[in-house]
Amino acid sequence: MNIKLNVPDISARPTDKCVTKLKAERVNLYYGSFQCLRNITLDIPSCSITAIIGPSGCGKSSLLRLFNRMNDLIHGVRVEGNVELDGTPIYDPKIDVAELRKRVGMVFQKPNPFPMSVFENVAYGPKRHGIKSRGELEEIVEKSLRHAALWDEVKDKLSQSGLSISGGQQQRLCIARVLAVEPEVILMDEPCSALDPVATLKIEDLMRSLAEDYTIIIVTHNMQQAARVSDTAAFMMMEPDRAGVLVEYGPTAQLFTNPKDKRTEDYITGRFG
Amino acid sequence: MLQQDIAQAAAKVTNKGLRRRLRLGERVIEGWIFLAGMLAIVVLLGIIFILLKEGLPIFANTPPWEFFFGTHWYPVSDPPTFGIAAFFVSTLWVTLISTAVAVPLGVACAAYLSEVAPSKVSETIKPIIEILAGIPSVMMGFIGLALLSPFVQSLFHLNTGLCGLTAAIMLSMMSLPIIVSVSEDAMHAVPKEFKEASYALGATKWETIWHVCIPSALSGITAAIMLGVGRAIGETMTVLMVAGGALAVPASPTDPMTTMTSAIASGIGNAVRGGLQYQALFAVGLILFILTLAVNIIAERVLERQKRKFAR
Amino acid sequence: MTRTVLNSRKITQRTAFTFLGLATVITVTPVLFIIIYTITKGAGAITWDFLIQFPSQAGREGGILPAIIGTFYLMIGTLVFALPIGVLAGIYLTEYARDNWLTRLINLAIVNLAGVPSIVFGLFGLSVFVLTFHFGLSLLAASLTLAAQALAMVITTSREAILAVPREFREGSLAIGVTKWQTVRHIVLPQAMPGIITGAVLAISRAAGETAPILVVGAAFLLPKLPQSPLDQFMALPYYLYTVATQVPNMPEGTIWGIALVLLIVVLSFDVLAAAIRIKTRQRK
Ligand SMILES: Nc1ncnc2c1ncn2[C@@H]1O[C@H](COP(=O)(O)OP(=O)(O)OP(=O)(O)O)[C@@H](O)[C@H]1O
Ligand SMILES: [Mg+2]
Numbered sequence: 115m116n117i118k119l120n121v122p123d124i125s126a127r128p129t130d131k132c133v134t135k136l137k138a139e140r141v142n143l144y145y146g147s148f149q150c151l152r153n154i155t156l157d158i159p160s161c162s163i164t165a166i167i168g169p170s171g172c173g174k175s176s177l178l179r180l181f182n183r184m185n186d187l188i189h190g191v192r193v194e195g196n197v198e199l200d201g202t203p204i205y206d207p208k209i210d211v212a213e214l215r216k217r218v219g220m221v222f223q224k225p226n227p228f229p230m231s232v233f234e235n236v237a238y239g240p241k242r243h244g245i246k247s248r249g250e251l252e253e254i255v256e257k258s259l260r261h262a263a264l265w266d267e268v269k270d271k272l273s274q275s276g277l278s279i280s281g282g283q284q285q286r287l288c289i290a291r292v293l294a295v296e297p298e299v300i301l302m303d304e305p306c307s308a309l310d311p312v313a314t315l316k317i318e319d320l321m322r323s324l325a326e327d328y329t330i331i332i333v334t335h336n337m338q339q340a341a342r343v344s345d346t347a348a349f350m351m352m353e354p355d356r357a358g359v360l361v362e363y364g365p366t367a368q369l370f371t372n373p374k375d376k377r378t379e380d381y382i383t384g385r386f387g
Numbered sequence: 388m389l390q391q392d393i394a395q396a397a398a399k400v401t402n403k404g405l406r407r408r409l410r411l412g413e414r415v416i417e418g419w420i421f422l423a424g425m426l427a428i429v430v431l432l433g434i435i436f437i438l439l440k441e442g443l444p445i446f447a448n449t450p451p452w453e454f455f456f457g458t459h460w461y462p463v464s465d466p467p468t469f470g471i472a473a474f475f476v477s478t479l480w481v482t483l484i485s486t487a488v489a490v491p492l493g494v495a496c497a498a499y500l501s502e503v504a505p506s507k508v509s510e511t512i513k514p515i516i517e518i519l520a521g522i523p524s525v526m527m528g529f530i531g532l533a534l535l536s537p538f539v540q541s542l543f544h545l546n547t548g549l550c551g552l553t554a555a556i557m558l559s560m561m562s563l564p565i566i567v568s569v570s571e572d573a574m575h576a577v578p579k580e581f582k583e584a585s586y587a588l589g590a591t592k593w594e595t596i597w598h599v600c601i602p603s604a605l606s607g608i609t610a611a612i613m614l615g616v617g618r619a620i621g622e623t624m625t626v627l628m629v630a631g632g633a634l635a636v637p638a639s640p641t642d643p644m645t646t647m648t649s650a651i652a653s654g655i656g657n658a659v660r661g662g663l664q665y666q667a668l669f670a671v672g673l674i675l676f677i678l679t680l681a682v683n684i685i686a687e688r689v690l691e692r693q694k695r696k697f698a699r
Numbered sequence: 700m701t702r703t704v705l706n707s708r709k710i711t712q713r714t715a716f717t718f719l720g721l722a723t724v725i726t727v728t729p730v731l732f733i734i735i736y737t738i739t740k741g742a743g744a745i746t747w748d749f750l751i752q753f754p755s756q757a758g759r760e761g762g763i764l765p766a767i768i769g770t771f772y773l774m775i776g777t778l779v780f781a782l783p784i785g786v787l788a789g790i791y792l793t794e795y796a797r798d799n800w801l802t803r804l805i806n807l808a809i810v811n812l813a814g815v816p817s818i819v820f821g822l823f824g825l826s827v828f829v830l831t832f833h834f835g836l837s838l839l840a841a842s843l844t845l846a847a848q849a850l851a852m853v854i855t856t857s858r859e860a861i862l863a864v865p866r867e868f869r870e871g872s873l874a875i876g877v878t879k880w881q882t883v884r885h886i887v888l889p890q891a892m893p894g895i896i897t898g899a900v901l902a903i904s905r906a907a908g909e910t911a912p913i914l915v916v917g918a919a920f921l922l923p924k925l926p927q928s929p930l931d932q933f934m935a936l937p938y939y940l941y942t943v944a945t946q947v948p949n950m951p952e953g954t955i956w957g958i959a960l961v962l963l964i965v966v967l968s969f970d971v972l973a974a975a976i977r978i979k980t981r982q983r984k
Contacts, residue, residue: 621816
């Protein structure tokens with residue numbers, strides 16, 4: 115099934131799994147005078163799921179928000195080093211942040227559907243990006259909802275408020291909202307932490323199916339979840355001055371079964387604080 | 388390998404799309420937003436500038452000393468005399484009396500609403516007090532004129548009920564809503580733990596209000612008083628209609644009088660632009676502006692302090 | 700011994716509460732009295748003719764149509780100038796302004812603007828709009844003056860309404876590549892709209908009752924026809940009430956109360972409208 119819509123230039127989409135989609139090189143991130151991330155270097159492969167794990171406050175969300183420049187919204191934030199999307203430095207002043215975020219979408223910890231109908235929630239992005247025809251919008255909404263494994267559950271309530279459906283459905287609606295603008299990367303910050311186990315499994319299945327077409331980065335506190343869904347995993351920790359560093363980064367199977375670093379091992383076996 | 392090269396090259400092509408867009412429409416709107424944001428400053432500075440420009444020249448004719456302390460206001464005699472002592476004293480009388488009436492009433496009412504009354508009662512009473520804030524000042528002036536002044540006249544055996552006292556009573560009603568609402572907010576902001584600690588020591592409800600709530604809310608109440616004072620100083624129509632309009636320095640609150648605001652309101656219609664009376668009235672406006680500004684800044688400072696006190 | 704102390708404390712409390720209650724009664728009674736008295740005295744004067752006729756005999760006979768229309772125009776004029784600017788300024792302060800000296804200066808200006816006496820706004824309007832801009836004693840000059848006065852209030856209420864929109868909505872929109880302005884336009888403003896409208900309604904209710912500024916910038920007591928353009932002179936309810944109450948001899952008392960009642964209804968109905976919008980949106984949440 116071809117699930118993509120209006121792909122303007124199919125050849126422009128990297129298809130090989132080995133391509134580096136996102137790259138961070140020696141990144142330092144500061145909130146005012148507080149250093150939150152220190153010397154982070156990692157390559158995120160395309161069309162796969164990368165999990166970021168680590169103790170609370172080590173800077174996982176900050177690292178995630180580095181890739182779509184959501185950190186820019188915080189007053190006093192400063193980024194050093196280089197971050198690239200498909201080889202283009204995204205902290206270059208010539209970069210259009212809105213265009214970047216269109217290609218690097220984000221799903222948040224707490225489902226945050228807009229206070230409008232299910233349909234309008236999904237159609238919102240495409241509308242803002244210039245699609246006006248009703249038919250085209252309907253097509254996009256249906257495909258996105260199907261793609262987010264939500265269509266069958268909400269096809270009869272498209273005009274109901276997005277806030278009236280269940281929490282798990284709301285989160286999938288938020289994923290559909292991101293899919294509707296056809297991103298290449300989807301960032302997910304603890305997308306299941308507000309959901310029950312059944313809803314969580316649904317989202318995990320959804321992520322696996324999306325991984326064929328999208329590059330996904332997920333922050334999670336749940337070791338099992340990271341082990342279940344991700345192809346690659348990154349383990350972060352805080353240094354004594356509370357700056358977050360990348361301790362270990364590699365294929366998930368290896369990181370969980372045969373960690374190279376003692377600290378990783380301690381953390382995943384639960385011997386950590 | 389080759390496939391990867393192709394993919395990388397293709398990615399470079401799409402990345403042209405990351406280049407910054409002009410989005411001219413949005414830039415223009417954001418420009419307007421910025422200008423609108425600045426407008427409050429522009430208007431305030433504009434007011435200061437106008438008052439200085441139109442008002443200061445009077446001091447070339449009347450030295451400041453004579454202007455402030457002169458007791459005669461004869462704008463049309465030859466040569467004209469501009470002394471605003473009578474206006475100033477009138478404003479002082481009216482403000483003092485209205486504050487003296489409104490503050491105890493307002494604070495007591497606030498204490499009743501926030502600490503004593505059952506919530507049903509206070510939820511009914513608060514909107515009624517809000518209505519009072521919405522009654523136009525010209526309406527209050529008319530009420531004072533038609534209903535209160537005959538009463539004051541017969542009570543004090545005066546020649547006329549149109550006097551400073553009548554105006555002050557009407558003004559106290561008009562500053563009550565703000566005094567009540569700000570004091571009530573202040574008392575609400577007193578942390579529950581303070582009150583509970585007082586009850587735990589065996590204090591009665593009243594003792595808690597008197598020894599804990601009111602002292603803790605004191606800065607908020609001070610701010611409420613200042614805002615009430617500001618309101619009384621600046622109020623025009625009520626005073627114009629019921630204070631009597633006499634130009635002499637009032638010896639007692641039961642004398643007819645003209646405050647600074649009513650002097651401007653009653654004189655500006657006859658003033659020629661740039662003429663001496665015009666300048667003198669703008670100078671009165673300048674003094675009014677400075678007075679209310681000072682009162683406001685004090686209120687703002689005190690409120691800030693109150694907020695910080697209980698901020699956690 | 701302890702018993703009497705306890706009793707005397709009880710008595711003190713009871714006395715004190717009686718005084719607090721009394722203060723509340725003294726505060727509330729005049730409001731109710733004013734409203735009820737105005738209705739009983741003024742209702743008789745209000746007939747259909749009273750509302751749709753021009754005044755005659757210096758207001759002693761006829762109706763008050765031009766004053767009502769003039770006040771209506773003033774409300775519209777104030778709204779047209781104050782609302783867009785106030786909302787844009789509210790957007791600036793919540794969405795764009797950084798926490799720096801300029802923003803602090805703007806906030807300081809707003810707070811102080813709110814405390815400037817209305818008569819001083821009148822002087823400002825007279826010098827700037829009437830004389831310098833040559834708008835003359837006109838609807839336009841009066842509307843601009845009242846708008847300048849309403850500005851602080853509209854900005855404050857818009858700012859509060861916009862601030863109350865949860866951050867998550869903005870983030871959800873920005874995170875799919877929607878620009879800041881579009882997010883404000885399509886997410887934030889619709890959410891803040893009830894609050895903004897409440898503020899606007901209160902502002903025009905204030906403008907409808909305001910007398911001192913329009914007295915300075917030239918409301919007319921009597922005019923033979925309705926204003927035809929924004930540059931025409933105008934009559935207004937509050938100024939009309941002021942004049943007939945203080946300067947027209949042998950004015951029938953019932954007519955004055957009738958005018959007062961009409962003014963009260965105009966002003967308070969907008970206040971009630973604002974309160975209704977506030978309650979309605981609170982329920983919906
Ligand atoms: N806006 C901010 N301003 C200042 N410091 C911040 C800000 N946001 C986060 N921090 C700090 O940066 C550090 C990392 O925060 P971050 O939210 O990235 O951690 P996290 O790993 O996602 O934590 P959690 O697992 O609790 O979500 C923390 O010490 C936090 O206090
Ligand atoms: Mg986090």
